[in-house]
Amino acid sequence: MAQDLALAQAHAFSLSRILMVPITLFKSGDEFDVLPSDELDDEDDLEIVHEYEPW
Template identity: 65%
Template sequence: MSHDLSLAQSLAFQLSRDLMVPVTLFTVNGEYGVLPSNEIDDDDDLQIVHEYSPWH
């Protein structure tokens, strides 16, 4: 988790490219996190910031 949005964005983009899967940048309790998009459930209490695709 990170408090720095620009760092989280950079890491999310790079993770997407390294894993070659879509990843989602989210915020919860004032911190940013990244998960592969297929691991996020609708029941999770996350505010989605952006989804990164390795193909775009």
């Protein structure tokens, strides 16, 4: 699982720098994923791991 987290962190950082928007890394169940921070809703059942700022 640590390898999955490292891969998700690398993708989140890179995506944030490419799009120049905040990106949130979150865990849902046993999986990690990333989305632009403004696409997350308060009622989503997600465990926020980190938010990456492009600046």
